[in-house]
Amino acid sequence: MxxxxxxxxxxxxxxxxxxxxxxxxxxxxxxxxxxxxxxxxxxxxxxxxxxxxxxxxxxxxxxxxxxLKFLQRGEIVRNRLLLYAEGAPAIRKLAKETEELITLIVEEHGRGVYLDVVQDSVDIQYPAIPGTRIRLHCSATGKAIMAYMPEDEVDEIINQHGLPAQTDETITTREDLYEELDAIRERGYAYDRQEFREGMRSIGAPILDEKNNILGGLSIAGPTHRFAGDRFETELPKKLLQSVNVVELNYNEPDIR
Missing domain, CATH: 1.10.10.10 (Winged helix-like DNA-binding domain superfamily/Winged helix DNA-binding domain)
Known part of the structure; x- marks a missing residue:
């Protein structure tokens, strides 16, 4: 702290x-x-x-x-955030289309916070709930957010929270993380290949305002047997970026709908 x-x-x-x-x-x-x-x-x-x-x-x-008074306070804070309000319809549509876990994350105090969590299918019970805080460097969404943050802010997060291993696949060195962030900026989205949780993969993309400031990140996550091949490399990233585009349009032009 x-x-x-x-x-x-x-x-x-x-x-x-x-x-x-x-x-x-x-x-x-x-x-x-x-x-x-x-x-x-x-x-x-x-x-x-x-x-x-x-x-x-x-x-x-x-x-x-x-x-339950904590719930009241948390809901008041969440509902005041334009990103949550404008992102909700697109996030629920994406969950229905993919039948996978969709999470909307924002950065606060150097950690990722689940702002919204939607799962259309209940075949797997995930521990993600709104308000949960996670480390940014080991999730696709967290890395996508870090990739579009100023470098001095990324350094501050690393200095404060470190880069501990969450699984055997987690990036744990500053050099490897910066290399990964460069690749994310070039690609436009991030991959989590069992870095956050064994047996699980995810794809995360940044959500930007009209001045390209990072607002948060959106991800699709699921079990490795469903996140493989062309679906993991092409189909899901395309759907994710389409949803991010809708969220950004609604956020930057709230009356567009």
Whole structure:
């Protein structure tokens, strides 16, 4: 974590650790939660009581869990983003046409955030849900976004988050990543060949505004046995770029529809 505040409020860091722990463990009692975050039980109890009063956590018996107020806040933020609103119709159309997993990702604080996730077929259950944060360097969409970011911003992301291996195929060196980003700019889209998840491939393309600033990225993902040959190399990239073109037109000219 990069600390920029001159006088950071330590209580907020404690609150964030508590919220993250509740997210990970679903429902936890005060004693167990105090051990997880390594804080006194009294401190943890006070935070939980305050969060409960503000309706951010719910108490069931002796245990606490996250409340739905987080959903309310997240939906408000998401619905304020023009990219989400203008991209939704094209994304759902692409999911229906391909019967694969479609994700819309934006960059925030050096990570990719799933803004929208659509799956027309349910034969495979993917863990992707809106709001999930991922590393950019190991996904097709993330690499597509990085390829169109200023180089100093890419360097900052690498310095802050590193290039850890997510699978045996993940790019883990700065030199290899920059070579890959050059190829993406030349091709216009990115490939993920089991770099994010074993047994899964994806194709990602950048979404740009009228001044060629990066807005986010769109991807088609699925199992390796369906993402092979001409479908992977030609058919799906063509469909993806067509959808990106529609999203860009709608974003840059919202009244075009």
């Amino acid at each position: 990069v600390i920029e505040a001159n006088n950071p409020v330590k209580a907020l860091y404690t609150m964030e650790e508590i919220i993250e722990s509740l997210e990970e463990h679903k429902a936890v009692g005060v004693t167990e939660l105090a051990e997880i975050v390594e804080r006194p039980q009294s401190v943890v109890h006070n935070h939980l009581a305050t969060l409960r009063e503000l309706e951010y956590v719910v108490k069931e018996g002796p245990k606490y869990k996250l409340g």
